């Protein structure tokens with residue numbers, strides 16, 4: 588008889604997992620999501636007024652170095668080339684990001700060659716910091732205080748709501764520093780934007796007779812899930828346990844929507860690095876799809892704030908106290924039977940789309956293998972880090 592599985596959450600984790608389970612085993616799957624759409628925070632939809640494809644929960648650019656993941660997403664829908672080129676506003680001037688030769692020459696009024704810029708940056712870097720312990724030390728060690736103050740200090744304080752000294756160095760390591768004029772925000776081999784948006788990719792993933800998606804269905808801990816042979820949970824791990832040890836820290840994002848004629852800022856993303864500007868960035872989504880023509884434009888001012896119980900969690904903060912809580916929740920989760928936890932919220936990590944998809948693909952494989960060989964199936968896709 589077919590196994591019955593429940594997947595809670597219809598983002599990339601849940602929909603990729605569903606696709607893999609129905610393709611590789613005999614099962615029927617229910618997917619529940621409390622929102623009225625598929626896609627989680629990657630959800631896209633066309634704006635009713637302008638017809639522009641909008642990334643409802645903030646900009647998402649698909650990047651990966653792995654050909655198999657690129658091939659997988661391309662098998663779900665057409666992608667077109669898109670290179671994310673971010674601009675930064677600092678003290679009233681516009682600069683190129685990530686920090687590259689143009690940024691250095693712009694900020695210091697120079698015309699350095701790559702080698703000259705390298706030597707120059709070494710004179711700015713604080714070499715007394717040998718083992719950077721936090722975001723600020725990482726920045727001062729590698730780019731020095733001038734670039735740090737111009738582009739990172741204010742933005743990071745607004746984005747995370749704390750001093751950059753309280754944040755892990757890993758957050759800064761997401762962004763490259765280059766000594767050439769390459770202003771691609773990402774370092775990956777494959778990059779693009781899906782022509783029909785991300786939600787269409789996930790519609791394709793769940794378009795199978797053995798998968799039933801119920802939208803607008805809220806999961807509450809303690810619900811009777813006896814009917815299912817296994818449950819895969821992609822919501823916040825602390826919510827599964829009714830926050831019994833306390834709440835994990837997240838930043839959330841709110842958006843102020845604006846319309847204009849023509850082109851508002853000439854690019855998809857402008858970061859506002861000064862602490863005095865209340866928003867972190869403005870994103871103008873028509874620039875994701877330059878192959879489309881739209882007379883009007885829609886843009887969003889993005890504000891970051893602490894998450895309250897009614898807010899959507901976006902960025903896991905992972906401060907020291909969060910990591911301790913996470914460990915307690917993970918220990919309890921490991922002791923449960925018939926439930927697995929995966930994805931950004933259930934593993935409490937700052938993940939990009941390609942990480943989420945790659946991990947769901949790998950997890951499906953190892954989970955199915957464990958079941959087939961009578962081993963204990965994995966509870967998490969990752970080890971605690």
Ligand code: UDP
Pocket residue numbers: 675684738739740742743746758759761762858859860
């Ligand atoms: N950041 C910054 N200034 C910028 C862009 C990024 O200080 O102009 C810092 C900030 O702390 C941010 C981190 O670098 O959280 C990672 O940036 P990324 O652009 O990857 O953030 P995302 O697009 O995921 O919000």
